[in-house]
Amino acid sequence: MNTLMDVKKVNDNFFAEDARIVAKKLLGRYLVRQYDGRVLIGRIVETESYIGSIDKACHAYGGKKTPKILPLYMQGGVSYIYSIYGMYYCFNTITGEEDDAQGVLIRAVEPVMGIEEMSINRFNKEFSELTSKELLNLTSGPSKLCIALKLDKNLNKHSLLSDELFIGEKENESYDFDIIECKRIGIDYAEEAKDFLWRYYIKGNKFISIKDKIDK
């Protein structure tokens, strides 16, 4: 019995493309987290792309460089994890070439493996004691999934092809689902960029953070 349920790391050129391409490719694939001999897997169901050169919502818009956002300028295939609102983290995968500041925010995953551990991480409760509402809230948001999978700034600038943390896929698995494209969340300050349809999610999935009105 394979402890990873036959999930294999993606090729290292997976992250070389435009963030909008990678954001869609990530849907249905797996975010794998291993620590202390535990294996936690979430299926990615919601993403957003950010492209520094043209996107006012991107932290690196206009060539801005600060220590915090340096990972955005690294070559595709590393993580960018930053803290926000004091108490939360957001997890991004960096895409494209070096110095091309772009990435994909992972907004939601569906628990696949290690749910018991995620339950402890999120609510400090056994999985069997969760209410149905808590079950749905395990990983249905960018900061929720960081708490559930123990993603914090220690894993910032970390390779996404490492054993502790990687993006994976199953051979011969079909990616036959409808993708909703809609506006991104929480970027009202970004003027025209807030209307870019750069949020993608799997239609009908229960673990989406916020459903778009075209999907109701």
Next chain:
DNA sequence: TCACTGATACTCT
């Protein structure tokens, strides 16, 4: 099912 709000700490100006 909504809308509203306080919590909270880090980063940059």
Next chain:
DNA sequence: GAGTATCAGTGAA
């Protein structure tokens, strides 16, 4: 000192 790619709790309907 101000702003933030969020969340959970509350209260009204």
